[in-house]
Amino acid sequence: xxxxxxxxxxxxxxxxxxxxxxxxxxxxxxxxxxxxxxxxxxxxxxxxxxxxxxxxxxxxxxxxxxxxxxxxxxxxxxxxxxxxxxxxxxxxxxxxxxxxxxxxxxxxxxxxxxxxxxxxxxxxxxxxxxxxxxxxxxxxxxxxxxxxxxxxxxxxxxxxxxxxxxxxxxxxxxxxxxxxxxxxxxxxxxxxxxxxxxxxxxxxxxxxxxxxxxxxxxxxxxxxxxxxxxxxxxxxxxxxxxxxxxxxxxxxxxxxxxxxxxxxxxxxxxxxxxxxxxxxxxxxxxxxxxxxxxxxxxxxxxxxxxxxxxxxxxxxxxxxxxxxxxxxxxxxxxxxxxxxxxxxxxxxxxxxxxxxxxxxxxxxxxxxxxxxxxxxxxxxxxxxxxxxxxxxxxxxxxxxxxxxxxxxxxxxxxx
Amino acid sequence: xxxxxxxxxxxxxxxxxxxxxxxxxxxxxxxxxxxxxxxxxxxxxxxxxxxxxxxxxxxxxxxxxxxxxxxxxxxxxxxxxxxxxxxxxxxxxxxxxxxxxxxxxxxxxxxxxxxxxxxxxxxxxxxxxxxxxxxxxxxxxxxxxxxxxxxxxxxxxxxxxxxxxxxxxxxxxxxxxxxxxxxxxxxxxxxxxxxxxxxxxxxxxxxxxxxxxxxxxxxxxxxxxxxxxxxxxxxxxxxxxxxxxxxxxxxxxxxxxxxxxxxxxxxxxxxxxxxxxxxxxxxxxxxxxxxxxxxxxxxxxxxxxxxxxxxxxxxxxxxxxxxxxxxxxxxxxxxxxxxxxxxxxxxxxxxxxxxxxxxxxxxxxxxxxxxxxxxxxxxxxxxxxxxxxxxxxxxxxxxxxxxxxxxxxxxxxxx
Numbered sequence: 001x002x003x004x005x006x007x008x009x010x011x012x013x014x015x016x017x018x019x020x021x022x023x024x025x026x027x028x029x030x031x032x033x034x035x036x037x038x039x040x041x042x043x044x045x046x047x048x049x050x051x052x053x054x055x056x057x058x059x060x061x062x063x064x065x066x067x068x069x070x071x072x073x074x075x076x077x078x079x080x081x082x083x084x085x086x087x088x089x090x091x092x093x094x095x096x097x098x099x100x101x102x103x104x105x106x107x108x109x110x111x112x113x114x115x116x117x118x119x120x121x122x123x124x125x126x127x128x129x130x131x132x133x134x135x136x137x138x139x140x141x142x143x144x145x146x147x148x149x150x151x152x153x154x155x156x157x158x159x160x161x162x163x164x165x166x167x168x169x170x171x172x173x174x175x176x177x178x179x180x181x182x183x184x185x186x187x188x189x190x191x192x193x194x195x196x197x198x199x200x201x202x203x204x205x206x207x208x209x210x211x212x213x214x215x216x217x218x219x220x221x222x223x224x225x226x227x228x229x230x231x232x233x234x235x236x237x238x239x240x241x242x243x244x245x246x247x248x249x250x251x252x253x254x255x256x257x258x259x260x261x262x263x264x265x266x267x268x269x270x271x272x273x274x275x276x277x278x279x280x281x282x283x284x285x286x287x288x289x290x291x292x293x294x295x296x297x298x299x300x301x302x303x304x305x306x307x308x309x310x311x312x313x314x315x316x317x318x319x320x321x322x323x324x325x326x327x328x329x330x331x332x333x334x335x336x337x338x339x340x341x342x343x344x345x346x347x348x349x350x351x352x353x354x355x356x357x358x359x360x361x362x363x364x365x366x367x368x369x370x371x372x373x374x375x376x377x378x379x380x381x382x383x384x385x386x387x388x389x390x391x392x393x394x395x396x397x398x399x400x401x402x403x404x405x406x407x408x409x410x411x412x413x414x415x
Numbered sequence: 416x417x418x419x420x421x422x423x424x425x426x427x428x429x430x431x432x433x434x435x436x437x438x439x440x441x442x443x444x445x446x447x448x449x450x451x452x453x454x455x456x457x458x459x460x461x462x463x464x465x466x467x468x469x470x471x472x473x474x475x476x477x478x479x480x481x482x483x484x485x486x487x488x489x490x491x492x493x494x495x496x497x498x499x500x501x502x503x504x505x506x507x508x509x510x511x512x513x514x515x516x517x518x519x520x521x522x523x524x525x526x527x528x529x530x531x532x533x534x535x536x537x538x539x540x541x542x543x544x545x546x547x548x549x550x551x552x553x554x555x556x557x558x559x560x561x562x563x564x565x566x567x568x569x570x571x572x573x574x575x576x577x578x579x580x581x582x583x584x585x586x587x588x589x590x591x592x593x594x595x596x597x598x599x600x601x602x603x604x605x606x607x608x609x610x611x612x613x614x615x616x617x618x619x620x621x622x623x624x625x626x627x628x629x630x631x632x633x634x635x636x637x638x639x640x641x642x643x644x645x646x647x648x649x650x651x652x653x654x655x656x657x658x659x660x661x662x663x664x665x666x667x668x669x670x671x672x673x674x675x676x677x678x679x680x681x682x683x684x685x686x687x688x689x690x691x692x693x694x695x696x697x698x699x700x701x702x703x704x705x706x707x708x709x710x711x712x713x714x715x716x717x718x719x720x721x722x723x724x725x726x727x728x729x730x731x732x733x734x735x736x737x738x739x740x741x742x743x744x745x746x747x748x749x750x751x752x753x754x755x756x757x758x759x760x761x762x763x764x765x766x767x768x769x770x771x772x773x774x775x776x777x778x779x780x781x782x783x784x785x786x787x788x789x790x791x792x793x794x795x796x797x798x799x800x801x802x803x804x805x806x807x808x809x810x811x812x813x814x815x816x817x818x819x820x821x822x823x824x825x826x827x828x829x830x
Contacts, residue, residue: 066520104474285700
């Protein structure tokens with residue numbers, strides 16, 4: 001990191017970017033009827049030619065609130081040397097998440113944590129650019145000790161400790177090279193959410209199922225929860241299109257109370273959904289556990305995570321056997337530093353991480369972590385997929401590459 | 416409500432008010448070393464002479480973020496008739512908390528929920544002014560059906576339903592008149608946090624203990640968690656001053672992991688603390704439950720709530736037997752509409768509500784709910800206190816009245 005020692009962060013350029021996606025009902029579900037996919041976008045300027053690019057996803061309104069929050073945090077970043085940040089990343093991370101006045105506004109949740117994520121992910125991007133490799137390679141090249149040094153274990157030591165994390169990673173280290181070769185060749189499985197937004201007509205859904213089958217997808221997600229009869233019809237139609245040899249996931253986007261979730265899903269068992277996603281409020285650990293127990297006999301797993309605020313919520317979802325599928329979002333929790341311990345806990349608890357994506361830049365960001373998971377942590381893609389929605393990729397210099405229903409890692413050189 | 420039918424909300428005046436309390440270390444604790452007590456303050460203007468006043472407390476930095484969030488929500492309020500809001504208050508409340516684009520920024524937590532609370536509490540204040548009575552009397556005069564109609568039961572029906580809530584309130588209704596007379600005469604017990612801020616010197620603490628004993632206080636709270644030896648010394652000193660006939664509460668402000676919390680508190684058992692407040696992260700329901708089980712044999716209760724985001728977190732804390740004392744904050748969850756179901760669940764689970772106060776206006780606001788709890792819900796003050804800190808009351812037209820360590824309800828007439 002010697003090259004970095006003189007590089008200082010000079011300022012943050014913050015943009016409020018909005019796209020009118022609600023016009024086509026793209027992204028519509030039982031709770032979010034008219035999302036305008038948007039983001040708070042951060043460019044970290046240094047006293048060198050290197051810049052870091054980070055963002056957090058929003059649904060349109062309120063993006064300006066996140067921008068204001070990033071401005072409130074920037075005083076903790078500006079003037080710092082990148083060397084001092086990256087060699088003490090967990091301490092730096094805590095300086096943002098535990099700022100003694102700002103933490104009242106969270107702590108570690110909502111707007112202030114979304115803002116933290118945008119900055120933190122921008123710093124990881126900057127680090128990768130300085131090392132002239134994509135983030136997944138940066139992560140994979142770190143030693144177990146280096147990687148773990150970026151994690152703040154506060155509040156999760158009853159589930160995983162620094163020493164345990166290092167031990168887990170050390171055991172996997174000898175497979176790294178081989179797994180990198182594998183993943184670069186064969187990619188990582190994706191599932192598509194594009195076929196089943198709630199605002200889409202039956203014809204549109206059918207066409208989309210056929211389109212994605214042709215493209216090689218084998219896993220399809222459908223939004224449910226507004227009307228049971230419609231859900232039954234929609235599930236039947238999609239199963240008719242994709243057959244039972246492919247996977248079907250369902251997503252209720254938090255629309256149900258506990259008992260309603262259980263009763264509703266019992267009416268959909270004939271369609272053999274792999275999981276029910278967000279059956280209720282993202283904060284309800286015990287509620288998810290109750291639903292999971294009730295649906296176990298039907299082999300329907302519970303999935304949640306895109307609106308789970310932090311590692312403490314994920315820790316409990318795992319401790320309580322409340323989820324089988326863990327759907328981290330790249331910028332909901334406090335960026336990569338907080339995503340890493342969630343992956344480590346998932347490994348320990350045997351939970352499958354299937355990241356939330358779509359939106360703006362979520363596919364582009366979260367793929368890096370899932371590649372790292374395969375290379376350094378689990379060595380398995382079994383029963384795991386990265387969500388994929390093919391919208392808004394055209395705005396990125398390095399959009400995701402999908403081949404036959406699989407995410408393909410790039411080996412980009414920035415210099 | 417006929418007088419209200421033509422009253423429309425015209426605009427929100429929003430102020431960012433900050434006080435430099437960190438200069439005296441007032442409010443300092445293990446996590447918040449230099450708070451500047453502040454608030455986002457909302458004045459709801461109508462097309463009449465009536466106004467509503469609401470606020471949410473902050474620690475200084477970031478108040479502008481909450482102000483921006485209130486601006487983002489105001490479009491849902493402006494132009495509405497107060498009659499349409501108050502006769503359908505739960506529906507109106509949900510229109511704010513579930514706004515389909517803004518809810519991504521929470522949901523129901525952090526900045527966006529603090530902003531919601533400021534608006535909602537301002538509306539309750541407006542309603543009380545229209546009825547020419549203080550909020551506690553407005554609440555107490557509502558029929559069980561009217562009161563429950565203000566509550567959104569989404570996500571808590573596995574714990575309490577609308578029907579149950581009405582039934583509970585109906586059983587207590589015949590005691591209302593008698594309890595109003597009692598509480599107006601004898602007030603409600605307070606405890607003081609003023610003696611034990613972490614930044615205070617030993618001399619200052621001793622003087623303050625004597626001062627508050629003289630004022631008639633019988634319950635005292637001390638901040639702990641930065642250094643065990645210091646904590647032992649401070650506890651000993653305070654116990655020497657107040658004796659064992661008075662109550663001592665301890666507050667760690669989230670500084671510990673689960674096992675540390677248990678070990679640390681075991682070293683303080685000789686001082687017989689009534690409760691340990693915020694032993695760990697406010698999101699950690701299962702962690703609090705573990706701590707509660709470990710400390711039960713020492714008769715130390717677990718208390719938390721001032722940073723618990725919403726009714727869903729409180730529901731689980733009660734379901735998991737994680738808390739004995741529930742410390743709601745008047746403006747952390749989404750205002751009075753969300754505080755009411757938390758009180759109702761506490762009644763059902765036998766948990767004691769001891770509201771968080773201090774800050775700016777928190778004493779002024781939360782007293783109303785605690786009076787209502789006594790009058791309409793529990794009829795008991797046993798093992799319950801409202802927190803009291805005597806700072807920043809001078810800014811209010813109707814500051815709290817404390818007599819011999821008790822909050823005294825006012826019967827203010829506004830017209």
